[in-house]
Amino acid sequence: xxxxxxxxxxxxxxxxxxxxxxxxxxxxxxxxxxxxxxxxxxxxxxxxxxxxxxxxxxxxxxxxxxxxxxxxxxxxxxxxxxxxxxxxxxxxxxxxxxxxxxxxxxxxxxxxxxxxxxxxxxxxxxxxxxxxxxxxxxxxxxxxxxxxxxxxxxxxxxxxxxxxxxxxxxxxxxxxxxxxxxxxxxxxxxxxxxxxxxxxxxxxxxxxxxxxxxxxxxxxxxxxxxxxxxxxxxxxxxxxxxxxxxxxxxxxxxxx
Amino acid sequence: xxxxxxxxxxxxxxxxxxxxxxxxxxxxxxxxxxxxxxxxxxxxxxxxxxxxxxxxxxxxxxxxxxxxxxxxxxxxxxxxxxxxxxxxxxxxxxxxxxxxxxxxxxxxxxxxxxxxxxxxxxxxxxxxxxxxxxxxxxxxxxxxxxxxxxxxxxxxxxxxxxxxxxxxxxxxxxxxxxxxxxxxxxxxxxxxxxxxxxxxxxxxxxxxxxxxxxx
Ligand SMILES: Nc1ncnc2c1ncn2[C@@H]1O[C@H](COP(=O)(O)OP(=O)(O)OP(=O)(O)O)[C@@H](O)[C@H]1O
Ligand SMILES: [Mg+2]
Numbered sequence: 001x002x003x004x005x006x007x008x009x010x011x012x013x014x015x016x017x018x019x020x021x022x023x024x025x026x027x028x029x030x031x032x033x034x035x036x037x038x039x040x041x042x043x044x045x046x047x048x049x050x051x052x053x054x055x056x057x058x059x060x061x062x063x064x065x066x067x068x069x070x071x072x073x074x075x076x077x078x079x080x081x082x083x084x085x086x087x088x089x090x091x092x093x094x095x096x097x098x099x100x101x102x103x104x105x106x107x108x109x110x111x112x113x114x115x116x117x118x119x120x121x122x123x124x125x126x127x128x129x130x131x132x133x134x135x136x137x138x139x140x141x142x143x144x145x146x147x148x149x150x151x152x153x154x155x156x157x158x159x160x161x162x163x164x165x166x167x168x169x170x171x172x173x174x175x176x177x178x179x180x181x182x183x184x185x186x187x188x189x190x191x192x193x194x195x196x197x198x199x200x201x202x203x204x205x206x207x208x209x210x211x212x213x214x215x216x217x218x219x220x221x222x223x224x225x226x227x228x229x230x231x232x233x234x235x236x237x238x239x240x241x242x243x244x245x246x247x248x249x250x251x252x253x254x255x256x
Numbered sequence: 257x258x259x260x261x262x263x264x265x266x267x268x269x270x271x272x273x274x275x276x277x278x279x280x281x282x283x284x285x286x287x288x289x290x291x292x293x294x295x296x297x298x299x300x301x302x303x304x305x306x307x308x309x310x311x312x313x314x315x316x317x318x319x320x321x322x323x324x325x326x327x328x329x330x331x332x333x334x335x336x337x338x339x340x341x342x343x344x345x346x347x348x349x350x351x352x353x354x355x356x357x358x359x360x361x362x363x364x365x366x367x368x369x370x371x372x373x374x375x376x377x378x379x380x381x382x383x384x385x386x387x388x389x390x391x392x393x394x395x396x397x398x399x400x401x402x403x404x405x406x407x408x409x410x411x412x413x414x415x416x417x418x419x420x421x422x423x424x425x426x427x428x429x430x431x432x433x434x435x436x437x438x439x440x441x442x443x444x445x446x447x448x449x450x451x452x453x454x455x456x457x458x459x460x461x462x463x464x465x466x467x468x469x470x471x
Contacts, residue, residue, distance in 0.1 A: 057378065097378045105372065107393045107394055117381065121379060121380035149471075165379070
C-alpha cells in the first residue's frame with residue numbers, strides 16, 4: 001500500500017551519541033502518508049532515541065531530518081545544523097508524540113489538556129477547540145470524562161486522553177513510544193483498539209512497541225532495530241518469516 | 257498609661273508590622289523566582305553569583321543585614337537619603353527572604369518531571385508558555401507548605417526591625433514596657449503576633465485546599 005503517496009518523513013544517515021557512545025548509527029528511514037510503521041527491537045537498541053531525535057526532543061549529531069520536503073536538520077561542513085526557530089515551529093505542527101507514561105498535565109482537566117495547545121499554539125478559538133475536543137473524546141470513548149482530572153482516570157483512559165491531546169493539533173504523523181508499556185494487561189487492549197481505529201482512518205503512525213502480535217496485524221512495515229542500526233525492515237510477513245538470525249531470536253522470545 | 261492608650265499604640269505598631277510583612281512578601285516572592293532562575297542557570301557565572309548570594313543571605317543574621325542595609329549608603333558611599341529607615345527595612349527583609357524563597361522555588365521547579373516539559377515542547381508551547389502555563393502552577397502547589405513556614409517565620413521576624421528603632425509593634429511594646437516598668441505590653445504584643453499568625457496560617461490553608469482539586 002501507499003507506494004505512491006507522498007513522503008511525510010525522511011531521515012537520512014542519522015547519528016546520535018550519548019557521551020561518546022553511538023546510540024543511533026547511520027539510520028535512514030522514510031515514511032509515506034498513510035503508512036503504519038512499527039519499530040521493534042531489544043531494550044537499549046535505540047528505539048526511543050530514534051523517536052526522540054525524529055521529534056526533536058534530542059538533537060542529532062549527524063544526518064538529515066526532513067518533514068514534507070522541509071528541512072528540519074541537515075549537515076553543513078560535517079556538522080548537523082537545525083532550521084531557524086520559526087521554521088522549526090512550523091515543522092513541529094506536522095507531528096505529535098504519545099509518551100509511554102502519558103505526561104498529561106495534572107492541573108488541567110481532560111478538556112483543558114486537549115484544547116490548551118490548539119488555543120495557545122495554533123491560535124484557534126476556544127469554541128472551535130472545544131468542538132474538536134468533543135469529537136475526539138467521543139471517538140475515543142471518553143465523552144463522560146471531559147471534566148475529570150488525570151488523577152481520576154485509569155492508565156488506559158489517561159493514555160487515550162494523551163492520544164486525543166496529540167490528535168487535537170491535527171498532526172500528519174503520530175509517533176508512539178511504547179504506548180501500552182505502562183499499562184496493566186487488561187488496559188492495554190483499549191489503547192491498542194484506539195490505535196487500530198486510527199490506522200483504519202489512514203493516520204500515518206510510527207509506533208515503538210513490544211506488542212508483537214499487534215505490530216504484525218497492524219503495520220504496513222516493521223523495522224527491527226539492534227544496537228543503533230536497522231537490522232531488518234519489511235512487511236510483517238517478511239519480518240515474521242525472516243531468515244535473519246537476530247530477528248528470529250528476538251521474535252521467538254515473544255512466541256512462547 | 258491607660259490600657260486603651262497602650263492597646264491603641266500597640267495596634268498602631270501592628271499596622272506597621274503588617275506593612276513590613278506584606279511589602280516583604282510582595283517584593284521577595286518575585287525576586288526569589290529570579291534568583292532561583294539564576295541559581296539554575298546554565299551560565300556558570302550567573303549560577304555562581306546566585307549561589308554566593310543565597311549562601312550569604314542565609315548564612316548571616318537578618319539583624320546584621322538590616323543594620324548593613326541601613327548604614328551602608330552613608331558609611332560606604334557617603335550618601336544621605338532622607339526617610340530611608342522604612343525603605344531600608346523593606347529592602348533588607350526582601351533581599352533576605354528572596355534567598356529563602358529562591359531555594360524553595362528551585363526545589364519545586366526541579367521536582368517537576370521532565371516529561372511535562374517534553375510534552376509541552378512536542379505540543380508546540382514555547383518556553384514562556386511552558387513555564388507559565390504548565391510548570392509554575394504545579395510548582396506553586398508543591399511549594400505552598402514550605403512557603404507557609406517561611407511566611408509564619410516572617411511575621412515573627414518583622415520584630416527584628418526594632419534594631420533600626422522603627423515603630424513597629426515590638427519596638428512599641430518594648431518602649432511602653434520600659435516606660436511603665438510592666439511586662440504586660442510585651443505579652444499583649446505576643447498575643448497580637450500569635451493572632452496575626454493564626455490568620456496567616458488560616459489563609460495559607462485555604463490556599464492549599466484550593467489547590468487540592470488535582471493531585
Ligand atoms: N539521555 C541519555 N543519556 C545517556 N545515555 C542515554 C540517554 N538516553 C538513552 N541512552 C542510552 O542509549 C541507548 C539506547 O536507549 P533507548 O532508550 O533509545 O533504547 P530503547 O530501544 O528505547 O530501549 P527500551 O526498549 O528499553 O525502551 C541505551 O544504551 C541508553 O542507555
Ligand atoms: Mg524506549
